[in-house]
Amino acid sequence: MSATVKRIAISGASGFIGRHVLAALQQHDVEVVALCRDRASLADWQARVEVLAFDHASPPEQAYALMGRPDVLLHLAWQGLPNYYALHHFEQELPRQYAFLRQLVAEGLPALVVAGTCFEYGLQSGPLGIAHLPQPVTPYGWAKHALHQQLHFLARHSGISLSWARLFYMYGAGQSPHTVLSQLEAAVVRGEPCFNMSGGEQLRDYLPVADVARQLLALALDAGRPALCNICSGTPISVRKLVENHLAQQGWDIPLNLGYYPYPQHEPMAFWGIPDWFAHKNT
Amino acid sequence: MSATVKRIAISGASGFIGRHVLAALQQHDVEVVALCRDRASLADWQARVEVLAFDHASPPEQAYALMGRPDVLLHLAWQGLPNYYALHHFEQELPRQYAFLRQLVAEGLPALVVAGTCFEYGLQSGPLGIAHLPQPVTPYGWAKHALHQQLHFLARHSGISLSWARLFYMYGAGQSPHTVLSQLEAAVVRGEPCFNMSGGEQLRDYLPVADVARQLLALALDAGRPALCNICSGTPISVRKLVENHLAQQGWDIPLNLGYYPYPQHEPMAFWGIPDWFAHKNT
Numbered sequence: 001m002s003a004t005v006k007r008i009a010i011s012g013a014s015g016f017i018g019r020h021v022l023a024a025l026q027q028h029d030v031e032v033v034a035l036c037r038d039r040a041s042l043a044d045w046q047a048r049v050e051v052l053a054f055d056h057a058s059p060p061e062q063a064y065a066l067m068g069r070p071d072v073l074l075h076l077a078w079q080g081l082p083n084y085y086a087l088h089h090f091e092q093e094l095p096r097q098y099a100f101l102r103q104l105v106a107e108g109l110p111a112l113v114v115a116g117t118c119f120e121y122g123l124q125s126g127p128l129g130i131a132h133l134p135q136p137v138t139p140y141g142w143a144k145h146a147l148h149q150q151l152h153f154l155a156r157h158s159g160i161s162l163s164w165a166r167l168f169y170m171y172g173a174g175q176s177p178h179t180v181l182s183q184l185e186a187a188v189v190r191g192e193p194c195f196n197m198s199g200g201e202q203l204r205d206y207l208p209v210a211d212v213a214r215q216l217l218a219l220a221l222d223a224g225r226p227a228l229c230n231i232c233s234g235t236p237i238s239v240r241k242l243v244e245n246h247l248a249q250q251g252w253d254i255p256l257n258l259g260y261y262p263y264p265q266h267e268p269m270a271f272w273g274i275p276d277w278f279a280h281k282n283t
Numbered sequence: 284m285s286a287t288v289k290r291i292a293i294s295g296a297s298g299f300i301g302r303h304v305l306a307a308l309q310q311h312d313v314e315v316v317a318l319c320r321d322r323a324s325l326a327d328w329q330a331r332v333e334v335l336a337f338d339h340a341s342p343p344e345q346a347y348a349l350m351g352r353p354d355v356l357l358h359l360a361w362q363g364l365p366n367y368y369a370l371h372h373f374e375q376e377l378p379r380q381y382a383f384l385r386q387l388v389a390e391g392l393p394a395l396v397v398a399g400t401c402f403e404y405g406l407q408s409g410p411l412g413i414a415h416l417p418q419p420v421t422p423y424g425w426a427k428h429a430l431h432q433q434l435h436f437l438a439r440h441s442g443i444s445l446s447w448a449r450l451f452y453m454y455g456a457g458q459s460p461h462t463v464l465s466q467l468e469a470a471v472v473r474g475e476p477c478f479n480m481s482g483g484e485q486l487r488d489y490l491p492v493a494d495v496a497r498q499l500l501a502l503a504l505d506a507g508r509p510a511l512c513n514i515c516s517g518t519p520i521s522v523r524k525l526v527e528n529h530l531a532q533q534g535w536d537i538p539l540n541l542g543y544y545p546y547p548q549h550e551p552m553a554f555w556g557i558p559d560w561f562a563h564k565n566t
Contacts, residue, residue, distance in 0.1 A: 087440060090433055091385075095378055102374075133416050139436050146429055150373055153422050157370060 005071045005111075005221050007031040011056060012076030013049075014041035016174045017115070017167075020213035021074065022049060028221065033067050035077070056100040057092075063100075064107035072111040072161075072223035073104065074216060081140070082178050084119065084266055089143035098150050105154060111161040111223035112151065113216065118168045118205070118230070118273065119266070120145045129274030130166075130228050138266050161226045163219045168232035168273045171242075172209035180239060181246055188252045196260035200240025205232045205272035232273025288354045288394075288504050290314040294339060295359030296332075297324035299457045300398070300450075303496035304357065305332060311504065316350050318360070339383040340375075346383075347390035355394040355506035356387060357499060364423070365461050367402065367549055372426035381433050388437060394444040394506035395434065396499065401451045401488070401513070401556065402549070403428045412557030413511050421549050444509045446502045451515035451556045454529075455492035463522060464529055471535045479543035483523025488515045488555035515556025 008025070012018045013034035022045055025032050032049040036042050039053040052067060054060055056077050067073075078097070080088045101112060119141030120134040136142040148164050155162040171181050180197065187195045215231045237245075243256065263269065291308070295301045296317035305328055308315050315332040319325050322336040335350060337343055339360050350356075361380070363371045384395060402424030403417040419425040431447050438445040454464050463480065470478045498514045526539065546552065 087436060090436070091381075098374075133418065135416065142432055142436065146432075149425055149429075153370060153373070153425065 005030060005223060007033070007068060007070040008220055009033045009035060009067050009070040009073045010076065011035040011073060012078065012115075013045075013051075014038075015076060016172075016176065017170075017209060017213060017216070018076050019045075019174055020172065020209050021076070021217055024210070024213045024217050025049075028217070030221070031068070031070075033070060035067070057096045059100050059103060062107065064104045064109055067104075069108060072113060072220050073101075073109055074220040075101065075112060075114045076216075078115070078144075082176065084138040084140040087139050089139040090146060094143040094146055097147055098154075101151060102154060105158050105160055109160065111163075112155075113163040113165065113220045113223055114147070114151065115216065116148055116164050116166040117141060117144045118166055118232070118271070120148070120166055121271065123266075123268050125268040125271050127234075127274050128271055129230065129276070155226070161223055163223060163225075163227040164229075165216060165219055165227070166230045166232075166273070167212060168205040168207065168230065170207050170209045170212045171246075175209070180243065184243055184246060184252075184254075185250075188250075188254055192254065194255040194257040195243070196257045197243065198239065198261045198263055199259045200238060200243065200256070201269070202239050202263060202267070203236040203270035203272060204239060204242070205235070206237055206242060207231070207233050230273035230275055232275050234273060234275040236270065236272040288313060288506060290316070290351060290353040291503055292316045292318060292350050292353040292356045293359065294318040294356060295361065296328075296334075297321075298359060299455075299459065300453070300492060300496060300499070301359050302328075302457055303455065303492050304359070304500055307493070307496045307500050308332075311500070313504070314351070314353075316353060318350070340379045342383050342386060345390065347387045347392055350387075352391060355396060355503050356384075356392055357503040358384065358395060358397045359499075361398070361427075365459065367421040367423040370422055372422040373429060377426040377429055380430055381437075384434065385437060388441050388443055392443065394446075395438075396446040396448065396503045396506055397430070397434065398499070399431055399447050399449040400424060400427045401449055401515070401554070403431070403449055404554065406549075406551050408551040408554050410517075410557050411554055412513065412559070438509070444506055446506060446508075446510040447512075448499060448502055448510070449513045449515075449556070450495060451488040451490065451513065453490050453492040453495045454525075458492065463526060467526055467529060467535075467537075468533075471533075471537055475537065477538040477540040478526070479540045480526065481522065481544045481546055482542045483521060483526065483539070484552070485522050485546060485550070486519040486553035486555060487522060487525070488518070489520055489525060490514070490516050513556035513558055515558050517556060517558040519553065519555040 008030055014036040034049045034051045037055045042051045080093055120136050121128045122135035122137045134145045136145050151162050212231055291313055293304055297319040317332045317334045320338045325334045363376055403419050404411045405418035405420045417428045419428050434445050495514055
């Protein structure tokens, strides 16, 4: 029952991933409505896509009609990052997100593709796939997992198509200043004598954000086929190697002060994604 | 840090289990405040315990002070049963329950003992213990599991003591008319020619409700020692044998029309609890 997608809505369109999705959409003959909280944040895109400003935390009535009744919503918006431990994620963000998406479904939205997170897997190690049960250990990972479960019940109840994509790590233009590669660049720009980082031995799964955007878009354009999947490379890389590769690509030269920061508590030392998709019906 | 409990609050006190907890409390030298939505529902208990009427869905400000600042709340209230598939359980009941309990914690409640359910385990078969990850398949089982997780994060954040007790099946005075033993009695009273039931081969875990109440009370009176546990017999019994035992005990004689109803979809054919307690700190 995979219907042709003629109109697609993107929430969180002004964010890191959202902007790369807008860029990837330029290759497709499809109407786009970009949702963001503040029109000004997408000023550079307003000539090319329809921009609609509202906050998913307090959506207007008839939000789905205002969006021009899209065939699918690619839902990327999430407030409160990067503080993974804040109770905000399930106390405020989860109920707001669910209420917003439920309203759209009640108003007629037939298909949803939602960004999940590798933090749904919690402290499990090694290659992780959808056969691994989520065991989140942070309020952020928990809230994403909970949104997935609640939308799963809603999809079964309402008959909509739901795809859920667990995003692993990514890098690229516009990334958060909290990420290791942003901090590396900042240290180089500031002319620091060395780059303070963790031991760098932890194994992670990184994709260029443009690849992440293309994979999310592929799910959205095939939204009649519900899927549960990871969005990942499938190839672990140590954080040290990631940093060294980036230094080489950029032609930068800065000594690495390995072991300056401790390893994070909310992540295992080594985990990466299994990239195969698994299409399943929400029945 | 197990402090002496001098005052205990019971929510859902007028319910099936709540009334048996009030009865069990008569053996203990402890102040009791019984919470219910409607004072009239505990008219028979008002001479023996303090009754406080309010709805956890819309609690008053300073609810904890109104309750007389108990040392522990044994929280049994849950609205919307027995419709396990209603989205109500996570759309309305979960956020209301969490908001109510969070308010009490913010106002000073130091310890919580909450009734969970064997439906948190979902469709897993055989003997189930806390080493089995919850995999709920109904909105009810999901909402209870979600409340547990959210309270776990809240307990870690606030330093309160949290105990979670997954209740299996039970029987006894005041049980719901939906239960098999209530329906058996109704058929006998109506003089039906036979008792229409399922095949009766499914294996379940049943306790007398008075035993359930005593175990919950033991957890509440030791509320400084957080626990995650089942409340169960540990001994599977077929539903057919349960019914036959009850007929023998009551001296009733009615033929069983086995196989009249199909087996339920939301439960496995055979599951029972592992009764050993596991005390753990919420840190």
